[in-house]
Amino acid sequence: MDKLKKVAIVGGTHGNEFSGIYLLKKWQSQPHHIQRNSLSIETLLANPKGFEENKRYLDCDLNRQFTLSNLANNDLTKYEQTLAKTINSQLGPKGRAKTDFIIDLHNTTSNMGPTLILLKSDEFNKKLGAYVLSKMPKAVIVFEDQISIEEHCFLASIAPQGVIVEIGPQPQSVIRQDVLEWMENMTHTILDFIELHNRNMLPDLAESYTAFSYVETIALPTDENGERIGMVHKKIQDNDFQPLNPGDPIFTLFDGGEITYQGDYEAYPHFINEAAYYDNNLAMSLGKKISVTLDGGF
């Protein structure tokens, strides 16, 4: 793959996810932390009004507005829908973007630790996952490559290469030092990887590693009026990326009952009980465990 020269680091895509926002402030006053010789780096506080109002978003989720069709639809005039078009002009436009690589910094209330979400499973991304794991053994790599970059609605999909750094657990509107340090460390590691890639100086990487592949997002149990009647089972709470097998308890009902997982595969839940999911009555995402093999591996 070609060299990647223009990198954008984005924070505050969700206004109440504080780690990225405070890291941007830090890097503004101490830019040497994110400078790399072969890279031109831009930083962007994506939704400053969301941050000011201490909300994920004002009208709708900014990080769901970046499909090509939404960006081209001028009838979509909610605050974040117009903001998405501005950001697309600045970093994109999607499809022929002036930015080569986007790092979008997010927090989750779920116990996901330092997670790197990759939107493509090309060799470059597979190597990036291996490199991050070599430097941060506790990191988790998740591929959300079930659809193409063009179809993705995420801000990071504006550029041909983009990743989401997703760190938790952190309540909304809070700064935890441990979470901040994970995010800072992962961002530095990604920048180092791009720099090494550009210089053809990547070290030997593990031939294969374990990761997760996104499958689906499941809803909280509701009654016929759409009212929530249960919650995430305490046996699952905080157990992100631990196996969930058919028949395992997944929800506890407020009346004391229990619902078990009825899927037909061994699932690896993540974003378990994420606060922002409640807007759409979602409970968690499910993935499958995969083994990623690098070319030249055996």
Place this chain on the structure above:
Amino acid sequence: MDKLKKVAIVGGTHGNEFSGIYLLKKWQSQPHHIQRNSLSIETLLANPKGFEENKRYLDCDLNRQFTLSNLANNDLTKYEQTLAKTINSQLGPKGRAKTDFIIDLHNTTSNMGPTLILLKSDEFNKKLGAYVLSKMPKAVIVFEDQISIEEHCFLASIAPQGVIVEIGPQPQSVIRQDVLEWMENMTHTILDFIELHNRNMLPDLAESYTAFSYVETIALPTDENGERIGMVHKKIQDNDFQPLNPGDPIFTLFDGGEITYQGDYEAYPHFINEAAYYDNNLAMSLGKKISVTLDGGF
């Protein structure tokens, strides 16, 4: 003390603290859980508009509006200020309240476990603390009796006797089953205590126990423009009710520096890094460890 006959259980004083709100829903459909023979029990969702908008409050913190002077001041017309007057008519009025005892249900993002906050240190409250500890050994008892009930601004201070059930850690706008169960258990235990008190059937209680007494709430470090320049130190994060001694690190600055605790007493931090505290740039509360002795104890 006289018998306490009229009890109010209040949830949703803060609209994004979900445990109490969902317990109220549960008790509406299954009222037998909170029925006790000697008690007349009322439930109240205090700020339904806050819950609807998924916010702690619309205009100002409802749980700071219940001083006698604020309640008497008709110039205070913000949403929660008028709501406070309505609730005061319903459960109070403060000073000659029709309600004998208020249980106000709250969540915190801090790692406080199941905490019972008592507003008075009379014999009744001291016994209540002992009884709760006898049934829930992991509970923590905090006395916020530094001012009189009349001066207190909390909703629970409308009645001559009122407590705050404060359970965490739980992110705002989330339901955790473990936190819900702690809250349910503590509420049942308090109702049982009042019932036993009314029947003169209280069991023998520990002669003394360890609790905490509120001292002060301290601010996050800021620069001369009032902008935050640091965060709670990771050595303190999650260590609610663990000792903090003069010289111990308390804040990490974004520039890498450290601030140490400069108080002149062994402090027991709680509400550490509570999300709602950020509105006022507060970092945590500090208390002292105390030994509570019951009359007749030695």
